[in-house]
Amino acid sequence: MIDLRGISQIYQGPSGPVEALRGIDLHVTPGEVFGIIGRSGAGKSSLVRVINLLNRPSSGQVWVAGRDMTRLPEAELRAARREIGMVFQHFNLLSSRTVWGNAALPLELAGMDGAQIRERVGPLLELVGLSHLADRYPAQISGGQKQRVGIARALASRPKVLLSDEATSALDPETTRSILELLRQVNRDLGVTVVLITHQMQVIKQIADRVAVIDAGRIAEMGGVVELFTRPREAITKSLIDEIVPQELPASVLSRVRQLAARLAPGQGGQLLRLSYAGEQAYEPILSHLIRELGLDLSILHGQIDEIQQQTFGSLAVYASGPMVRIGAAVDYLRGQGVAVRTVDVDD
Ligand SMILES: Nc1ncnc2c1ncn2[C@@H]1O[C@H](COP(=O)(O)OP(=O)(O)O)[C@@H](O)[C@H]1O
Ligand SMILES: [Mg+2]
Structure with missing residues (x-):
């Protein structure tokens, strides 16, 4: 579903170039929940933003659903992006729009007519459990509910892939669990492939099928989640797992x-x-x-x-x-x- 080949990303920082990604090769299969974990500054956000070309990589190819995104003309790229939904840590909702209005936004922007939009948004709000709050504004709902709106909005254009960049990092543990359950349900029931970025092993443990550990712009280790927890090889992986399985004995x-x-x-x-x-x-x-x-x-x-x-x-x-x-x-x-x-x- 997603194939990243030789991706590197160099930013021009104030004190010279910053190599955020250094030769990333990654394959995400259709229907899986793929986790990417790393410490702050490892390059996670850079990586996820390359998948929908919010960031154009400095080199490498980005294949999504059989197309090299880096080679699409602008109009085709816009269409291809509709197959990739994204949820963010800070929700990025429009405060002047209701829950309904936020979920409907991508459809309005795509020029869909009103009746069709209503037909689509109703079931979406039902799916994320917010039908009863459709007329509320973002300021009137909780963080977990805001993220549910974010998920509904990301699913509005019926994407094949959902990207999640630290979607639960601003939420308490209980709310985190319920949002991850919702993402699992979206994955299972709608068949949406999920790429989920986090700095918390707890999140990987709850939801991911496979995981890549990223460190200083490189993939340090990659594999099945159970395998990674049972036999971590790299020091960075061990230190990330430590949160769940202490590596040092008391x-x-x-x-x-x-x-x-x-x-x-x-x-x-x-x-x-x-x-x-x-x-x-x-x-x-x-x-x-x-x-x-x-x-x-x-x-x-x-x-x-x-x-x-x-x-x-x-x-x-x-x-x-x-x-x-x-x-x-x-x-x-x-x-x-x-x-x-x-x-x-x-x-x-
Ligand atoms: N637009 C930018 N300009 C310059 N440097 C950036 C930019 N975005 C990110 N970086 C740098 O790239 C590295 C990776 O950042 P990022 O992908 O945001 O990491 P993460 O999401 O894992 O915290 C960091 O050193 C960060 O400071
Ligand atoms: Mg980040």
Whole structure:
């Protein structure tokens, strides 16, 4: 649905050129929710604005629904843009227009006649749950309701793609959840492909199918959301995930590990393991295998269970002790079971 090829974006800043995007290649498949996450200044907004050519890239190609947007003549570009809706962090509603008037705006601008507009806007306001507020002005509704208007307006021209630039960043966590649910519903029921930009892993966790981590204008890491949470590779990804799955263990756990290590019998080894997995399997049978078949002692020190994309996602810190070769065998066994294993060394 969207193909970005070799995109770079250079701005002329007051103190010289700023390279906001450096060779981005990205493919978004039809019907998916694709998340783009990065810290402030990473280039997220630049990237999303390239997709509908609000920003013309300095180089590269932007393919949307089979057309290279960078090569379309102005009139065709305007038409192509109608297939791409966009929602913004600060809603960008017209304060002088009602909820209805805001949602109808793109249709009026496209020259649609009044009867057709009414036919289209009614169901849209119903979809976003605002039919009862159609005559209110933006100043008379909440932030979450304003974003619902923004979504209705973005969907008015029946786009194939919806771009969301930090659409929930100005909202509280509860409202964020309900807006993300609405975006999921739009994706599922209308088949709209969603590209969603955020600096919060929580948002990615709730809604995205796949995600690209962007750092200093480059894609640092990209893949399925469950995979990314289970096996983050890059430091930037780990630090973004930290908000949900703390990457460092608490000091109390580390001091417990030191106590256990000090008590090892002669000839015995000990190793702190951090395990994470996603999917159907439960930890218990896997851990009992280690105890029973490999004769290891296990102390479970820390853990949490969460859910991503209807899959159970768990992370666990265990201290395994016993003959050193068996600990090695345990790590192999766990990996064979699809559990991501990190061995952690604790200094005294
Ligand atoms: N119009 C502009 N002129 C000059 N520099 C810009 C412009 N827009 C963005 N930048 C710079 O480009 C980089 C990426 O910005 P942006 O895409 O807004 O990042 P993000 O949305 O991830 O915070 C930043 O260093 C920012 O200061
Ligand atoms: Mg931004």
